[in-house]
Amino acid sequence: QPDLVERLISVDISPVSTTPVSEFSAYVSAMKSVKIPDGLSRSAARQLADDQLRPVVQLPQLRQFLLTNLVETEGRYIWRVNLEAISNHLADIMGFPVFHKPYPGPALFLGGSNSPYISSKDYPEIQRLFPRADVQYIEGAGHIVHQDKFEEFIAAVLNFLPPP
16 A cells, blocks of 8 residues: 555665575574573673674674673563564565555665665665665665664665655
8 A cells, every 4th residue: 555655765675575695594593592690680691692792793893782681580581572473484584575556755765885685786676666765775784774784774764755
C-alpha cells in the first residue's frame, strides 16, 4: 500500500537477498554460546560477554551494539532477542520478497561506505522498485550507520525529509 507511505528511508540494506554478504549467522551462534555466571554485576557481565564475542565479532562498535541486547533477569543474564527464532529463520530475515509493482514515492537508500549491504550491483533492482530513489553513503560508517556516524546520519535523514 504505497499510498500510506509519504517517503521511505532504507538504512544500509538493499531490496535483494543479503545472505551471501552476511556474517550474521556466525554472530548469532557466538551470542548463543556466551556463558555468564549468575550473580555478576552488569558491567562484569557485559565485559565477559564482550570478551567471548570478540573472536567472532571483531568490530568493537558492532559488539557494543549486540551487547545492548544483553539484559539481567532475576540475577541471570540473557539475550533480549529470540536467538533461536532468528537462527531458525535467518534465510527469511536476510531475504527480500519479490515485488513487481514499484514504490512511486521518494526513497533514500542510506548506506555506510564500509558496509557491503548496498552495492552498485544492487542499483538496477533499487531503480526498478524505487524509481525515485537516491543512494547515498556516509563515509567511514559501517552497517550500523546511525551508531558509527550519528551526526552525519541525522543530517542525511533531515536533508531527505520535507521541511516542517
